[in-house]
Amino acid sequence: MERTFIMIKPDGVQRGLIGDIISRFENRGLKLVGAKFLQVPSQLAEDHYAEHRERPFFGELVTFITSSPVFAMVWEAPNAISIARSMMGKTNPVDSLPGTIRGDYGISLGMNIIHGSDSAESAAREIAMWFTQNELTMYEQTIGKWI
Ligand code: DAT
Ligand code: MG
Numbered sequence: 001m002e003r004t005f006i007m008i009k010p011d012g013v014q015r016g017l018i019g020d021i022i023s024r025f026e027n028r029g030l031k032l033v034g035a036k037f038l039q040v041p042s043q044l045a046e047d048h049y050a051e052h053r054e055r056p057f058f059g060e061l062v063t064f065i066t067s068s069p070v071f072a073m074v075w076e077a078p079n080a081i082s083i084a085r086s087m088m089g090k091t092n093p094v095d096s097l098p099g100t101i102r103g104d105y106g107i108s109l110g111m112n113i114i115h116g117s118d119s120a121e122s123a124a125r126e127i128a129m130w131f132t133q134n135e136l137t138m139y140e141q142t143i144g145k146w147i
Pocket of ligand 1 (some may be wrong): 091
């Protein structure tokens, strides 16, 4: 079983895509184990994007993600990280295929609707950064067997 951190960015929230995105993950069969709607503090934004600190677009990234509320979530499934990444579509809009979230809703490299962890290490780091243990449901314990 695997968990991944997913965040609907300010453009996705403002465009009213929270419901559609949650539906896509539910329909695919991932289980929601945590969620919160928040305006991101700048320290959290900088920590979240720490791997991009030296990139020329780092400032824009932090400004964008802190500009208005985001919807942060943790989803669980076998291979949740790669499944969520394929549902999101590629970073470069030229490569994000129709049928994916980015491919269906955007053509902007920066305002690309959704963030998803890209590896097991990133997922563990991001989940711990955005959620406390008791904000996350133990799905199997509360619902029963994982379906
Ligand atoms: P992803 O969000 O697909 O994991 P990433 O981690 O490489 O992509 O980059 C984080 C975000 O930074 C990405 O969602 C959009 C923005 N970004 C990436 N490359 C960029 C670039 N060359 N110019 C401007 N923004 C960029
Ligand atoms: Mg990334």
